[in-house]
Amino acid sequence: xxxxxxxxxxxxxxxxxxxxxxxxxxxxxxxxxxxxxxxxxxxxxxxxxxxxxxxxxxxxxxxxxxxxxxxxxxxxxxxxxxxxxxxxxxxxxxxxxxxxxxxxxxxxxxxxxxxxxxxxxxxxxxxxxxxxxxxxxxxxxxxxxxxxxxxxxxxxxxxxxxxxxxxxxxxxxxxxxxxxxxxxxxxxxxxxxxxxxxxxxxxxxxxxxxxxxxxxxxxxxxxxxxxxxxxxxxxxxxxxxxxxxxxxxxxxxxxxxxxxxxxxxxxxxxxxxxxxxxxxxxxxxxxxxxxxxxxxxxxxxxxxxxxxxxxxxxxxxxxxxxxxxxxxxxxxxxxxxxxxxxxxxxxxxxxxxxxxxxxxxxxxxxxxxxxxxxxxxxxxxxxxxxxxxxxxxxxxxxxxxxxxxxxxxxxxxxxxxxxxxxxxxxxxxxxxxxxxxxxxxxxxxxxxxxxxxxxxxxxxxxxxxxxxxxxxxxxxxxxxxx
Numbered sequence: 361x362x363x364x365x366x367x368x369x370x371x372x373x374x375x376x377x378x379x380x381x382x383x384x385x386x387x388x389x390x391x392x393x394x395x396x397x398x399x400x401x402x403x404x405x406x407x408x409x410x411x412x413x414x415x416x417x418x419x420x421x422x423x424x425x426x427x428x429x430x431x432x433x434x435x436x437x438x439x440x441x442x443x444x445x446x447x448x449x450x451x452x453x454x455x456x457x458x459x460x461x462x463x464x465x466x467x468x469x470x471x472x473x474x475x476x477x478x479x480x481x482x483x484x485x486x487x488x489x490x491x492x493x494x495x496x497x498x499x500x501x502x503x504x505x506x507x508x509x510x511x512x513x514x515x516x517x518x519x520x521x522x523x524x525x526x527x528x529x530x531x532x533x534x535x536x537x538x539x540x541x542x543x544x545x546x547x548x549x550x551x552x553x554x555x556x557x558x559x560x561x562x563x564x565x566x567x568x569x570x571x572x573x574x575x576x577x578x579x580x581x582x583x584x585x586x587x588x589x590x591x592x593x594x595x596x597x598x599x600x601x602x603x604x605x606x607x608x609x610x611x612x613x614x615x616x617x618x619x620x621x622x623x624x625x626x627x628x629x630x631x632x633x634x635x636x637x638x639x640x641x642x643x644x645x646x647x648x649x650x651x652x653x654x655x656x657x658x659x660x661x662x663x664x665x666x667x668x669x670x671x672x673x674x675x676x677x678x679x680x681x682x683x684x685x686x687x688x689x690x691x692x693x694x695x696x697x698x699x700x701x702x703x704x705x706x707x708x709x710x711x712x713x714x715x716x717x718x719x720x721x722x723x724x725x726x727x728x729x730x731x732x733x734x735x736x737x738x739x740x741x742x743x744x745x746x747x748x749x750x751x752x753x754x755x756x757x758x759x760x761x762x763x764x765x766x767x768x769x770x771x772x773x774x775x776x777x778x779x780x781x782x783x784x785x786x787x788x789x790x791x792x793x794x795x796x797x798x799x800x801x802x803x804x805x806x807x808x809x810x811x812x813x814x815x816x817x818x819x820x821x822x823x824x825x826x827x828x829x830x831x832x833x834x835x836x837x838x839x840x841x842x
Contacts, residue, residue: 406755409433409469409493411458411484414441415598416498417475420525421445423747424473424496428755432469435461439577441598456579458484466491471754474498475525479607480585482507486840489518494754496747498525499617500609501770501777505818506831508781510842512774519758523750523766524773526617528718530746534622535739536722537706540713541626543735545724547710552623552676553685557701558611563603563681564642564658568593586834603656609784610656611680615702615717616780620678621768622704622719624776627674631815632664632779637786637807640681651804653788659683662783678783688712690725742767778815786811789826 406429410421413436421431435455436442446454455461472488474481475498482502488495489511501524502508515522528534540546571591574580580592587606602608623629640659641651651657659681666674677685687697688705690712697703699716705725706713712725724730742749746767753762763769768776789806805823812822820826834840 404428404755405430406471406494406751407432407469408471408473409435409461409465409488410445410452410473410475411435411461412473412475412480412498413445414438415475416525417473418445418448420473420475420496420498420747422448423745424751425449427744427748427751429471429751433461433465437579437582438575438597440575457582459487462487462491470494471496471521476585477583477601477607478503478609478613479587482511483586483834483838483840485511486514486842489514489520489522490841492518492520494521494750496523496525496750499773499777500524500613500780501617501773502781503607503609503613504829504831505778505781505785507840508774508777509818510840512770514842515770515774521750521754521758521763521766522770522773523746523753524617524768524770524777525746526621526718526768526773526776527746528618528720529621529625529767529772530742530749531719532741533715533719533722534625535741537622537626537713537715537719539735539738540722540724540733541706541708542738545711545729545733545735546706546708546713548672549623549627549674549706549708550672551707552627552674553679553705553707554616554619554623554676555679555684555698555703556611556615556619557682558615558680559603559656559658561600561603562595563610563656564640564652565603565655566652567604567654568595570594584835586832586838588835604654605656605788606654608656609781610660610787612660612662612678612780612783612787615680616678616783617773617776618717619702619704620676620780621776622715623674623676623706624779625772626706627666627668629666629668629674629779630775632666632676632782632813633673633815634665634813635782635786635811636663636809637661637783637789639787639807640683656784657681657787660783660787662786664779664782666779688714688725692727695727740765778818782813785820785826785829788829789820789823 408424408429408431413434425431431449431452434445434452435458437456471494473496474484481497485495485497572594574592602614638661639657642658661683662678664676668674702717704715714725715722753766756762806826811820811826814821818830
């Protein structure tokens with residue numbers, strides 16, 4: 361699928377490079393020793409431009425500001441959502457279109473925070489990196505597998521400091537799990553169960569037929585961005601977009617980066633070799649199951665196989681919509697599995713271990729083992745936390761030891777995101793040539809086979825229609841710029 365280049369008055373990422381001549385990359389940072397004692401060098405503060413400043417975006421920038429970061433610019437397509445940030449950071453100049461902000465202010469900021477709906481992550485992050493800016497991008501890193509691969513490549517090409525917003529990657533829990541696993545306490549893991557009670561927004565529903573009035577404070581065309589042109593409907597903004605494929609990535613995209621990250625890191629996983637999916641349907645009439653191709657399903661069970669060392673493989677089960685795995689025999693009948701609604705269970709040849717969301721509350725099973733085992737700490741913790749870890753690394757620079765010890769840079773976050781989005785590819789794998797609406801809804805032949813994945817080439821090798829979900833076509837006027 362090809363992307364169309366920007367036309368008319370829209371500002372493309374290529375124009376940033378052409379007109380700016382990589383001005384930001386050439387911006388001179390004066391070392392503090394040159395200025396002498398008592399001076400605060402520009403390199404001692406990180407000037408951040410924020411794209412998406414409501415909700416989670418607001419939480420991100422206030423966390424950055426707790427360290428050596430100055431929130432210099434704010435950008436949001438919805439002034440209602442931006443109001444709190446504008447009040448909190450009155451010195452920050454406000455923009456509605458990040459492309460205009462980048463074009464006009466590219467010499468005046470060092471880094472960019474991206475916290476938009478999923479379908480806008482990649483274009484904003486790529487544009488920032490092409491200007492030589494460090495980037496922090498909320499999870500999931502991207503909407504599409506192709507986008508994740510390109511952002512990962514761009515981080516290396518432009519030598520910028522990157523971090524994805526899966527803050528559990530900097531937590532103590534995942535490091536404790538790694539130390540237990542490395543010490544051989546549960547043997548070789550062969551199966552992992554991951555589950556969530558999400559979605560907590562509408563999924564498995566038809567697109568509303570009634571149009572609504574666009575709020576005066578919302579630039580709906582900019583909110584749509586790369587997505588197809590549609591009329592505005594109620595109850596989509598600011599949160600329920602997650603259940604629609606044009607904008608969100610469903611429960612798997614929302615929670616996968618928090619829950620799959622621990623096994624991905626602990627077991628050193630890479631690209632999966634295969635993926636299968638089954639989904640829940642909704643009742644739309646007597647003996648009639650409803651499938652709505654624009655909407656994520658109400659629940660799903662995805663199974664992925666990951667090759668590991670020694671010619672072995674790990675089977676990972678993802679479950680959402682309230683589906684949970686069978687309780688381990690080692691877990692007491694009144695003991696909580698995971699953190700209740702979410703969790704991860706590692707099944708090894710010598711035992712099991714478990715954690716909650718973000719890798720918190722790691723436990724060996726049976727839980728009585730935790731009082732008996734004392735494994736020395738071998739992995740450094742992140743006392744400053746996920747946000748300030750990125751701020752400090754960005755100030756230190758791309759080749760610094762701080763940058764090399766980041767918890768979720770794109771060379772880690774990119775492959776993780778690709779693997780997570782593989783599940784969505786399987787869930788969506790219908791054939792447009794065969795798709796039809798009948799008494800049973802859409803025909804999804806890709807859900808009834810094992811999809812074989814060629815990771816390096818980003819391709820399903822045994823069911824070509826599934827490859828349409830590797831990379832989407834952007835709306836005219838938008839481009840990834842690669």
